[in-house]
Amino acid sequence: MSTTVATPAAKDPQPGKPPKARMSDRANAENRLGLKLVAPAVIIMLVVTAWPMIQALYLSTFRYRLTSPDDKEFVGLGNYGTVLTDGLFWQDTWNTVLIMVITVSVELVIGFIFAMVMHRVIFARGVIRTSILIPYGTITVVSAFAWQFTFSINNGWVNSWFEWLPWIGPDTNWFGDHWPAMFAIMVSEIWKTTPFMSLLLLAGLSQVSEDMIEAAKVDGATWWQRLWKVILPNMRAAIMVAVLFRALDAFRIFDNIFVMTRGAQDTESSSFLTYRQVIEQLQLGLGSALSVLLFLSVLLLAFLIVKLFRVDLAQARGEG
Amino acid sequence: MTASALLAACSSDDGDTPELIWYTNPDSGGQAKVAANCTEAADGAYKITTQVLPQDANQQRIQLIRRLAAEDPGIDIMSIDPPFTAEFSNAGYLADIPDELQATLSEQSFEGATTAATWNDELVVAPFWSNTQVLWYRKSFAEKVGIDMTQPVTWDQIIDAAAQGGGKVAVQANKYEGYVVWINALISGAGGDIVSDTEQGADASIDIDSEAGAAAAAVIEKLAGSPAAPADLSVAQEGQAGATFGSDQGAFLVNWTYIWTNFDEAQPEVKEDLGFARYPQTVEGEESHPPYGGIGVGVSAFSQHEKESMQAIECITNAENQGVNAELTGNMPASEGGYEYPPLAEIYPQELLDLFQESLDAAAPRSVSPYWSDISGSIQSTWHPASGVSPETPADSKSFMREVLDQRRLL
Numbered sequence: 001m002s003t004t005v006a007t008p009a010a011k012d013p014q015p016g017k018p019p020k021a022r023m024s025d026r027a028n029a030e031n032r033l034g035l036k037l038v039a040p041a042v043i044i045m046l047v048v049t050a051w052p053m054i055q056a057l058y059l060s061t062f063r064y065r066l067t068s069p070d071d072k073e074f075v076g077l078g079n080y081g082t083v084l085t086d087g088l089f090w091q092d093t094w095n096t097v098l099i100m101v102i103t104v105s106v107e108l109v110i111g112f113i114f115a116m117v118m119h120r121v122i123f124a125r126g127v128i129r130t131s132i133l134i135p136y137g138t139i140t141v142v143s144a145f146a147w148q149f150t151f152s153i154n155n156g157w158v159n160s161w162f163e164w165l166p167w168i169g170p171d172t173n174w175f176g177d178h179w180p181a182m183f184a185i186m187v188s189e190i191w192k193t194t195p196f197m198s199l200l201l202l203a204g205l206s207q208v209s210e211d212m213i214e215a216a217k218v219d220g221a222t223w224w225q226r227l228w229k230v231i232l233p234n235m236r237a238a239i240m241v242a243v244l245f246r247a248l249d250a251f252r253i254f255d256n257i258f259v260m261t262r263g264a265q266d267t268e269s270s271s272f273l274t275y276r277q278v279i280e281q282l283q284l285g286l287g288s289a290l291s292v293l294l295f296l297s298v299l300l301l302a303f304l305i306v307k308l309f310r311v312d313l314a315q316a317r318g319e320g
Numbered sequence: 321m322t323a324s325a326l327l328a329a330c331s332s333d334d335g336d337t338p339e340l341i342w343y344t345n346p347d348s349g350g351q352a353k354v355a356a357n358c359t360e361a362a363d364g365a366y367k368i369t370t371q372v373l374p375q376d377a378n379q380q381r382i383q384l385i386r387r388l389a390a391e392d393p394g395i396d397i398m399s400i401d402p403p404f405t406a407e408f409s410n411a412g413y414l415a416d417i418p419d420e421l422q423a424t425l426s427e428q429s430f431e432g433a434t435t436a437a438t439w440n441d442e443l444v445v446a447p448f449w450s451n452t453q454v455l456w457y458r459k460s461f462a463e464k465v466g467i468d469m470t471q472p473v474t475w476d477q478i479i480d481a482a483a484q485g486g487g488k489v490a491v492q493a494n495k496y497e498g499y500v501v502w503i504n505a506l507i508s509g510a511g512g513d514i515v516s517d518t519e520q521g522a523d524a525s526i527d528i529d530s531e532a533g534a535a536a537a538a539v540i541e542k543l544a545g546s547p548a549a550p551a552d553l554s555v556a557q558e559g560q561a562g563a564t565f566g567s568d569q570g571a572f573l574v575n576w577t578y579i580w581t582n583f584d585e586a587q588p589e590v591k592e593d594l595g596f597a598r599y600p601q602t603v604e605g606e607e608s609h610p611p612y613g614g615i616g617v618g619v620s621a622f623s624q625h626e627k628e629s630m631q632a633i634e635c636i637t638n639a640e641n642q643g644v645n646a647e648l649t650g651n652m653p654a655s656e657g658g659y660e661y662p663p664l665a666e667i668y669p670q671e672l673l674d675l676f677q678e679s680l681d682a683a684a685p686r687s688v689s690p691y692w693s694d695i696s697g698s699i700q701s702t703w704h705p706a707s708g709v710s711p712e713t714p715a716d717s718k719s720f721m722r723e724v725l726d727q728r729r730l731l
Contacts, residue, residue: 063727066389067411067690068521088730153552154563171551176705264495264554264704273730279382281693281731290730 053295059288066282079289088273089290093297095182096269100250103189107246108239110190111197118198119205136195144259147188151175151260181265188256193249197242204238205231240309247305248298270294338625340368340632342397343384345615346375350645351399357644358635366628368397368636377401377497381693388413388620396623397632399615400445402436402685403497403692406518408618409444410690415619415626417443421634428639430677433654436685437616440519445616446637447654449645452599452679453505453611454672456565456573459595461487472608474601475506475539478572482548487571489548490561493540495704498557500686500696501611502574503703506536508609508684509602514699515721518689522725526718528699533714535602537703544706554705566590574599576613577676578650580668596672599679609684614654652676697731698724 023031060080063073083089118129135143150156151174162168174180208231216226232239254271261267263276274294278287344351355368373380381404387395388408400408408414417425422443426434433447455473462469465485467477482489492498504514512532517525527533543549548571550556550564558575565573566587573579583590599610617636619629635641642653643661653659659673668676689695702717703709723729 065727067385067407069411082728083730086730153555154560173551173554176552176554176707262495277730279386280378281697282385283727286727286730 053292056288056291056295059284060292062285064283064285066284075285079285080293082286083289083293088268089270091266092268092270092273095267096251096253096271099182099186099189099253099269100247103186103193103250104243104246106186106190107194107197108243110194111242112201114194114198115201115205118202132198133195135191136193136199138192140192140255141259143192144188144256147184147191147256148175148260151184175261175265178265178267181261181267185253185256185260185267188260189250189253192256193246196249197246200242200245201235201238204235204242207238208234236309240305243309244302244305247301251298251301252294270297337364338366338628340366340396340623340625340629341394342368342370342399342617342632342636343373343395344370344399345377345380345401346372347645347649347651350647350649350651353648354636354641354645357641358632361635362628362631366625366632368632373399377404378693381407384408385411385413388622391622393620393622393624395620396625396629397636398618398620399448400618402612402614402616402688403696405437405445405616405618406439406688407690407692409439409442410521413621414444415621415623415629417446417619417633418630421446421630424634425637428655428657430654430656430680432612432680432683432685433614433616436612436614436688439688439690445618446633448615448617448637449642449649449651449658450654450680451576451613451651452676452683453501453574453576453613454675454679455597455600456575456579457595457597458487458565458570458572458590458593460593461485461571462595469595469597472598472601474604476542476604478600479539479543479546479548482571483546485571486569487548488550488564488567488569489543489546489571490550490556490564490573490575491543491553492557492561492575493553493704493706494555494557494560495700496557497696497700499704499706500699501613503536503540503699504686505599505609505611505684506539506602507532509599509606510535511603511606512536513687515687515689515695518687518691521689522691522694522727524687524689524691524725526721526725528721529714529718532602533717534711537709537711537713539602540703540706540709541711544709549706554707576650577652580672581650596675598675607682609682610679612680612683612685615651652680691725694724694731695721701731 061074061076063071063075063078065071114132118125118132121128151158153159153171153173156174158174159168159170159172163170172180174184212230212234213226216230221229252271253269254275257263257267257269257272263272270290271294274287274290277283277290281287342351342355352370355370359367373383380401384395384398384400385408388411425437425443425446429437429447430450433450434443437443437445437447455478457469462481465481465487467473467481479489481487491502493502507514507528510532512530513527515524515526515528544553550561550569552560552564556564561573561575562579562582564570565575566583570590580594580596583594599608601608617633619626619633623629637654639653639655639657640661642655642658643664645651646653646658647661647663647667653661656677659677664673686692687695698721699717702720703713720729724731
């Protein structure tokens with residue numbers, strides 16, 4: 001015996017908005033089944049991701065040190081006030097944004113070149129692609145140590161190989177000053193993650209229609225014009241995804257700084273500051289306030305990048 | 321019944337012998353050997369298994385605290401660096417040591433070792449080894465520049481001598497605990513303290529902005545601005561300082577006791593040329609107070625084998641085992657009895673063993689405070705890099721530290 005599922009009465013479409021297509025009973029039933037099927041996963045996701053955030057929000061309202069639990073005191077938004085009026089917070093935020101902007105920009109350019117090479121290469125394609133991707137397969141801590149040794153004043157090769165440059169000598173201490181240390185950190189970051197960027201861009205590049213490029217060529221477009229007028233506009237969604245992923249990743253930079261400078265010479269990032277408050281200083285209240293601010297910064301960053309590229313994500317997914 | 325049979329089948333071969341897990345700092349096998357000795361001596365009353373903590377003292381503290389805060393019963397015994405003893409005890413992470421054992425430990429240990437192991441008038445860890453720093457120098461260099469190392473020397477003198485002879489004064493000045501060790505010794509050498517009244521917790525008196533603080537800052541400023549400063553001064557830890565000392569420019573080095581055996585195999589020519597003297601004076605004529613380091617062995621408050629663990633720490637820290645550890649690691653005993661372990665006399669010249677003990681007697685431990693990590697972090701933030709130290713640094717660090725202790729600013 002079949003049952004008829006009652007459909008809700010269709011409302012008048014709002015003026016100025018296209019009328020919503022009425023769904024069939026079958027589609028409604030499938031939707032309900034779909035909701036039931038995904039519900040366990042959604043609940044688990046909420047428990048895993050939302051619960052720690054709620055816990056952090058709660059903890060951030062206390063002055064609370066793990067080793068002095070008896071001195072726990074409710075301070076409301078006091079911790080946020082302390083954080084936002086502290087010069088160290090802004091210094092570290094500036095460092096983080098600077099590292100993110102410079103590394104992502106450089107990676108975008110180099111990554112695109114690598115993607116073009118991987119896309120167009122005819123001979124030894126497998127070897128070339130693998131060679132380009134190797135750094136990304138290296139664990140970040142390992143790559144950070146490798147670059148720390150590279151720039152080391154005692155046994156690094158940078159000082160000896162580049163001694164011919166006027167500002168580099170055998171006694172150049174790369175980790176002895178702010179800017180050289182930041183440079184070393186960024187080089188390490190760029191080396192490690194450019195392959196990831198090129199991989200994402202390669203995916204975008206392979207979706208650009210060869211017919212369009214051929215048509216542009218027939219119309220007399222130069223290589224430069226084909227790149228700017230045909231290839232890049234058609235890769236906008238892929239570029240956005242690449243920039244978004246890498247920017248968020250770069251904003252959370254931690255390992256390289258931890259290994260290379262431990263935050264000395266004012267090279268600390270926001271996530272390193274949060275780590276130190278929570279893990280080293282055991283200041284759960286202040287540290288939680290910092291982690292909440294870090295979370296909000298990441299959300300804001302993601303929002304800004306999506307807006308900047310003006311990409312309809314639904315369209316990019318082919319749902320348009 | 322089935323469950324009991326299964327549980328019995330899963331239990332260890334040793335039947336009821338409790339397994340005590342001892343978390344040790346990394347070394348060259350000394351603590352593992354001591355654990356084996358005590359397991360044998362216990363004759364089935366317990367057996368000790370060692371687990372190694374990270375290299376960095378601060379990372380050791382973090383790993384232990386995180387697990388102790390969660391009341392993890394998987395830790396029975398811990399090797400704890402002296403500056404963190406008070407914090408662990410104040411937080412309730414250490415089991416009380418029975419009075420009788422406290423008396424034994426106090427009686428056998430050097431006074432400095434007992435002081436560093438005491439919080440709230442109770443001995444909260446068992447002193448195991450006590451380290452101190454001495455001034456190491458290259459005999460050929462001292463001869464070349466004509467400095468008399470048989471008499472007490474000042475920091476000014478060794479910096480001037482090194483600069484004059486084209487040598488380097490190797491110190492630990494990276495942004496880490498080792499740099500604070502140097503600063504603490506400089507301030508103590510000028511008769512001052514970083515903090516006092518530490519029993520007041522976060523309200524301790526901050527004394528770093530003083531004549532002694534100024535004298536310490538003057539030494540660091542002088543070295544950092546001198547040709548005697550190693551190029552890697554701002555990143556130098558114990559290893560880098562040792563490497564500088566072992567290089568052609570090596571002249572002077574302040575470092576721990578293990579340096580005596582450090583160059584044995586790698587650079588025997590450096591070992592031949594290795595001289596030692598009392599830690600340099602901050603102020604001429606005023607006795608130096610060398611840094612104090614070491615390890616105390618504590619029992620976790622959450623151990624399920626507290627009684628056996630107390631027996632074990634008594635065994636671990638007895639004079640002979642302190643000697644065994646010193647022989648294998650170069651980390652010197654915390655008691656005179658430990659120094660009497662015969663093999664030590666074969667490795668170290670008697671005058672060096674005497675110097676170690678004299679230095680321990682005069683040593684200035686870092687302030688015993690449950691807030692030491694905040695105090696140390698504040699100093700690292702305001703005194704690093706050494707090239708940025710100026711006469712204003714002590715005052716800056718005082719106000720910074722006050723705000724950090726009051727939780728009014730980030731560290």
